[in-house]
Amino acid sequence: xxIRVEQIQKRFGDFTALDDxxxxxxxxxxxxxxxxxxxxxxxxxxxxxxxxxxxxxxVLFHGKDVTNLDVRKRKVGFVFQQYxxxxxxxxxxxxxxxxxMLPRKERPARSAIRQRVNELLDLVQLGHLAGRYPAQLSGGxxxxxxxxxxxxxxxxxxxxxxxxxxxxxxxxKELRRWLRxxxxxxxxxxxxxxxxxxxxxxxxxxxxxxxxxxIEQMASPLTVYEQPASxxxxxxxxxxxxxxxxxxxxxxxxxNAQLRLTTEGACPDGELTLYLRPHEADLSKTPSDSANLPxxxxxxxxxxxxxxxxxxxxxxxxxxxxxxxxxxxxxxxNAQPGDTLFVHPRQLQTVTCDGNLGPRVTPA
Amino acid sequence: xxxxxxxxxxxxxxxxxxxxVAILLVMPxxxxxxxxxxxxxxxxxxxxxxxxxxxxxxxxxxxxxxTVPVNLLFGILLAWCVTRYEFRGRKLLSTLIxxxxxxSPVVAGLCYLVVYGAQSVVGNWFSxxxxxxxxxxxxxxxxxxxxxxxxxxxxxxxLMESQGxxxxxxxxxxxxxxxxxxxxxxxxxxxxxxxxxxxxxxxxAVGEFGAVSVVSGLIRGQTLTLPLLVQMWNQDxxxxxxxxxxxxxxxxxxxxxLLKTVLEWATQHNTDNATEQKTEQDTP
Amino acid sequence: xPLLRTQHxxxxxxxxxxxxxxxxxxxxxxxxxxxxxxxVSQMSWAQYWGVITDPRSLASFRVTLLAAAGASGINxxxxxxxxxxxxxxxxxxxxxxDALVDLPFALPTAVAGLTLxxxxxxxxxxxxxxxAIGISVAYTPLGIMIAMSFTSLPFVVRAVQPVLEDLTxxxxxxxxxxxxxxxxxxxxxxxxxxMPALLTGTALAFTRSLGExxxxxxxxxxxxxxxxxxxxxxxxxxDEFDYAAxxxxxxxxxxxxxxxxxGIQLVQSRLTRRWKGH
Numbered sequence: 001x002x003i004r005v006e007q008i009q010k011r012f013g014d015f016t017a018l019d020d021x022x023x024x025x026x027x028x029x030x031x032x033x034x035x036x037x038x039x040x041x042x043x044x045x046x047x048x049x050x051x052x053x054x055x056x057x058x059v060l061f062h063g064k065d066v067t068n069l070d071v072r073k074r075k076v077g078f079v080f081q082q083y084x085x086x087x088x089x090x091x092x093x094x095x096x097x098x099x100x101m102l103p104r105k106e107r108p109a110r111s112a113i114r115q116r117v118n119e120l121l122d123l124v125q126l127g128h129l130a131g132r133y134p135a136q137l138s139g140g141x142x143x144x145x146x147x148x149x150x151x152x153x154x155x156x157x158x159x160x161x162x163x164x165x166x167x168x169x170x171x172x173k174e175l176r177r178w179l180r181x182x183x184x185x186x187x188x189x190x191x192x193x194x195x196x197x198x199x200x201x202x203x204x205x206x207x208x209x210x211x212x213x214x215i216e217q218m219a220s221p222l223t224v225y226e227q228p229a230s231x232x233x234x235x236x237x238x239x240x241x242x243x244x245x246x247x248x249x250x251x252x253x254x255x256n257a258q259l260r261l262t263t264e265g266a267c268p269d270g271e272l273t274l275y276l277r278p279h280e281a282d283l284s285k286t287p288s289d290s291a292n293l294p295x296x297x298x299x300x301x302x303x304x305x306x307x308x309x310x311x312x313x314x315x316x317x318x319x320x321x322x323x324x325x326x327x328x329x330x331x332x333x334n335a336q337p338g339d340t341l342f343v344h345p346r347q348l349q350t351v352t353c354d355g356n357l358g359p360r361v362t363p364a
Numbered sequence: 365x366x367x368x369x370x371x372x373x374x375x376x377x378x379x380x381x382x383x384x385v386a387i388l389l390v391m392p393x394x395x396x397x398x399x400x401x402x403x404x405x406x407x408x409x410x411x412x413x414x415x416x417x418x419x420x421x422x423x424x425x426x427x428x429x430x431t432v433p434v435n436l437l438f439g440i441l442l443a444w445c446v447t448r449y450e451f452r453g454r455k456l457l458s459t460l461i462x463x464x465x466x467x468s469p470v471v472a473g474l475c476y477l478v479v480y481g482a483q484s485v486v487g488n489w490f491s492x493x494x495x496x497x498x499x500x501x502x503x504x505x506x507x508x509x510x511x512x513x514x515x516x517x518x519x520x521x522x523l524m525e526s527q528g529x530x531x532x533x534x535x536x537x538x539x540x541x542x543x544x545x546x547x548x549x550x551x552x553x554x555x556x557x558x559x560x561x562x563x564x565x566x567x568x569a570v571g572e573f574g575a576v577s578v579v580s581g582l583i584r585g586q587t588l589t590l591p592l593l594v595q596m597w598n599q600d601x602x603x604x605x606x607x608x609x610x611x612x613x614x615x616x617x618x619x620x621x622l623l624k625t626v627l628e629w630a631t632q633h634n635t636d637n638a639t640e641q642k643t644e645q646d647t648p
Numbered sequence: 649x650p651l652l653r654t655q656h657x658x659x660x661x662x663x664x665x666x667x668x669x670x671x672x673x674x675x676x677x678x679x680x681x682x683x684x685x686x687x688v689s690q691m692s693w694a695q696y697w698g699v700i701t702d703p704r705s706l707a708s709f710r711v712t713l714l715a716a717a718g719a720s721g722i723n724x725x726x727x728x729x730x731x732x733x734x735x736x737x738x739x740x741x742x743x744x745x746d747a748l749v750d751l752p753f754a755l756p757t758a759v760a761g762l763t764l765x766x767x768x769x770x771x772x773x774x775x776x777x778x779x780a781i782g783i784s785v786a787y788t789p790l791g792i793m794i795a796m797s798f799t800s801l802p803f804v805v806r807a808v809q810p811v812l813e814d815l816t817x818x819x820x821x822x823x824x825x826x827x828x829x830x831x832x833x834x835x836x837x838x839x840x841x842x843m844p845a846l847l848t849g850t851a852l853a854f855t856r857s858l859g860e861x862x863x864x865x866x867x868x869x870x871x872x873x874x875x876x877x878x879x880x881x882x883x884x885x886x887d888e889f890d891y892a893a894x895x896x897x898x899x900x901x902x903x904x905x906x907x908x909x910x911g912i913q914l915v916q917s918r919l920t921r922r923w924k925g926h
Contacts, residue, residue, distance in 0.1 A: 049825065051821050051824070051825075071821075071824045071825055072824055072825075072827050072828070072829070073827075076825055077825065078821070078822065078825040080818045080821070080822060082816065082818060084816070084818040084819045084821065084822040085819075085822075086819065086822075086823075086837060086840075086841075087841065087923050087924075088840050088841050088843075088923060089840075097823070097826055097828075097836075098826035098827055101823075101826055101827040101828045101829075101832060102827065133922055133923060135922065135923055135924055146822075149822075149826070150825070150826075152826075153826065153827065366735070366736065366737060366738040366742075367736070367737065367738060368737070368738050368739075369737045369738075369739065374737060377729065377732065377733055377737075378733050378737060378739055380729060381729050381730050381733040381734075381745065382741070382745070384726045384729065384730065385730070385745055385748060385749075387774065388726070388797070388798055388801065389748050389749075389751050389752075389798075389801075390748070391767055391773060391774065392760065392763040392764055392767050392798070393751065393755075393763070395763045395766055395767050395772075395773060396759065396762075396763045399763075399766060438668075438669070438672045441665050441668050441669050441672070442665075442669040442672070442673075444661070444665050445662070445665035445666050445669045446669075448657065448659050448661075448662075448665075449657050449659070449662050449666075450657070451662075451666070457669065457670075457673070459910070459913060460673055460677060460678070461673070461677075462909060462913075463677055463681070463906070463909070464677065465909075466852075466855050466856075466859075466905040466906065466908065466909040467859060467901075467902065467905055468858065468859025468860075468861065468878075468879050468898075468901045468902075468905065469859065469861055469862075469879075470859070470861050470879040470880075470882050470883055470898070471684075471859065471879070471882065471898040471901050471902050471905075472680070474684065474882060474886065474894055474895065474898045475680035475681055475683055475684045475898075476680050477886070477891075478680075478683050478684055478687050478891065478895065479679055479680045479683030479684075480680075484683075506676075509676060510676050510677065510680065513672075513676060513677070529657075529659060532659055533658050533659065536658050536659060536660070537658070541660070542659060542660035542661035543661075545659065546661075564753075567753075567754050570756065571754075571755065571756025571757065571758070571759070572756070573756060573757045573758040573861065573862035574757070574859075574861035574862050574879065577862075577883070578883060578886060590756075591756045591757070591758035591759070591862065592758070594756075594758045594759060594762055595758055595762075595866075598762060598866065606762060607762065607763075607766075610758070610759040610762050610763065613755070613756050613758075613759045614755060614759055617751065617754040617755040617756070617759070618754075620754040621747055621748070621750055621751060621754050622747075624747075624750060624754070625747045
């Protein structure tokens with residue numbers, strides 16, 4: 001079931017939550033709405049579900065206008081951040097709730113219901129907890145029950161509101177992977193809301209980056225990261241090293257740092273800001289003709305196969321920089337804290353004078 | 365949570381609620397004052413200065429003045445014992461305190477009559493010393509103590525439970541004695557709840573009817589509290605007088621309600637702060 | 649006291665507070681109760697049974713039970729209505745309504761009795777309307793029921809309120825996404841979660857109504873076999889110096905109250921553990 005959202009507008013008093021939102025979600029896709037709090041992502045999700053009404057605009061499911069259709073009739077499965085399980089019902093009864101709400105004519109026989117519940121509980125691997133009450137489950141288990149409950153009625157659309165927000169880090173990671181896997185099994189069109197970039201990037205087919213009620217970009221996770229459409233998207237995803245200096249037409253300079261590159265992105269007075277991503281730079285003990293950025297090695301943190309280094313600029317003004325190296329590159333470097341090193345950017349992002357993203361450049 | 369009603373049927377519910385409150389609560393209250401003043405302000409004054417009335421007021425105050433401190437002390441002791449230590453029978457102790465709540469006041473009066481009356485072992489011993497328990501002030505006080513004893517404990521126990529004892533333990537480690545820990549650490553934390561318990565205890569002590577009527581003997585001028593006076597004057601067909609006494613008690617009830625609301629807000633404030641502190645301790 | 653304490657505590661004063669608390673509870677609560685029990689046990693079974701099954705006693709059981717049941721029923725409905733309206737909606741006068749709910753707790757029962765009897769008398773403010781449609785309230789079991797529902801109303805409201813306040817809107821939204829109609833959401837989700845609190849409150853109201861004395865005797869008329877409640881009969885027997893009969897009757901109320909009290913506590917703790925997990 002494809003979803004289309006046209007020119008949605010929503011205000012709460014003076015506050016504009018959503019401003020002219022247009023979105024196309026194709027059938028079977030898993031889309032992540034990513035953005036900081038206040039970006040409007042949850043409001044958009046709830047409008048698609050029918051839990052809120054937009055001031056203007058349309059919501060279409062598979063071409064059919066459902067804007068004024070009551071939430072009960074939209075056949076959406078909704079998973080809430082705080083699970084919203086019925087605490088007076090067992091796990092099994094929670095999952096069958098939707099089936100029991102069906103009008104008598106549509107309701108399946110009791111044996112069919114029981115079978116469906118068992119199927120669903122096996123799907124979420126909670127068959128052994130069918131008789132328990134929500135209060136006796138862990139957070140991760142509760143969320144899986146909520147998911148099974150939402151899927152019971154075979155919805156056309158699955159909507160998840162920060163589904164892993166209330167769980168701790170390890171459980172979050174596990175469930176993330178598990179959701180992705182589930183989606184591959186049951187390809188129902190799904191939209192989920194999150195403020196966690198890693199989550200959005202890992203799970204989604206498409207990422208929709210939102211800010212202040214507007215959609216900044218909708219693209220695949222890779223595209224959004226490598227070809228950000230706006231300054232906000234670039235800033236929001238991943239860490240940035242901001243290098244502010246002066247461009248004279250041939251090279252960028254700040255203090256005793258220098259980069260030789262060709263670009264048109266500088267301001268009339270020669271000011272040029274460059275953005276450097278932590279994993280788009282190398283480190284060596286000597287400078288080169290194209291890049292002379294002396295730094296002092298500070299703290300180092302290892303996580304998995306990546307080493308993140310904190311570097312203090314030597315003789316030129318910059319905030320503490322972060323560079324990521326692979327374990328092997330780090331070991332080959334053989335440096336100690338306090339050593340002087342040189343940064344060699346492989347690629348840089350220019351920022352235009354009015355604050356937008358300029359072209360990408362390579363020092364040469 | 366509190367939303368402005370949007371549908372007409374929600375307003376209907378609100379109207380129904382107002383109707384129920386008006387019929388069951390507001391009208392009875394209004395009637396008391398209407399009847400009391402039905403023969404004018406002068407009559408009210410006359411009734412209020414009637415010797416029987418003054419005697420009843422005095423007796424009621426004495427009973428309350430003795431009952432409240434006794435139950436205050438006991439309530440604190442019990443709450444401290446039940447919330448600061450772990451021991452077998454802790455739950456039982458805290459359930460026992462609820463018994464007066466569930467009992468018929470007349471039955472309570474009867475129990476006291478049987479056990480502490482003149483023909484019993486205890487009563488006999490006291491009569492031997494010239495002190496009469498039942499059908500006199502002591503008995504009335506005892507029975508009132510029984511009926512009002514749960515209030516302070518019931519307010520303190522959940523509060524002290526949720527506040528935890530870390531602060532008192534810190535005080536002990538710093539060298540305070542048990543008494544000092546209580547006075548300087550516990551007392552400031554529970555003072556609003558304590559006041560609340562006192563207000564409830566007082567309201568009940570002043571208003572107790574059934575239990576006191578059984579053990580008082582209803583001796584005019586001697587063992588009539590205000591509630592008992594209400595009944596006596598009603599039976600004498602002194603309706604306005606009865607309503608005047610009732611009005612006095614109703615006015616006290618309204619003051620109680622006011623104090624209760626204010627103190628409820630202050631106690632909730634305290635409990636919220638306490639639980640906040642507790643969760644802050646749990647997350648590093 | 650190693651036998652008694654299950655955990656060591658740094659705080660001193662256990663012995664003192666425990667001893668004094670136990671002493672107080674014994675003197676004030678346990679001794680009088682057991683005194684009654686002993687007194688009753690001194691009666692022969694035949695004597696006891698004779699008092700209980702005396703027609704007048706049986707009539708008073710019937711009057712009290714029926715009126716208490718009726719009053720609790722009224723309280724369940726009205727109490728739920730009030731709790732719902734106060735918790736869920738915002739309207740002028742809400743806070744006043746919330747405060748007034750406690751009036752029956754604060755008002756002496758004799759005062760309640762006096763004013764209710766005047767209010768519902770044949771020429772009273774409300775009584776006259778009832779008379780106009782042919783219903784007598786004063787001096788009838790209906791009057792007893794009204795007096796009992798006045799004094800026990802706060803029990804239901806205050807029992808239901810905290811549970812209502814705890815309900816989060818997302819659970820109702822979840823029910824809506826699963827296709828539940830507003831009525832189904834109310835009965836299957838909200839009311840189902842309120843039921844234990846509602847039952848507890850109603851049971852407490854019932855217990856209180858069984859023993860209610862002051863508020864009832866003004867309006868009841870107190871005619872034996874018709875509008876005589878059990879507490880009044882106990883008092884009458886006391887006036888006649890028939891301590892035996894009074895004790896026997898009192899023991900019935902006492903046992904009923906204690907059973908109800910402990911029963912309510914049990915159900916409450918059972919459900920709390922299941923639904924709240926601790």
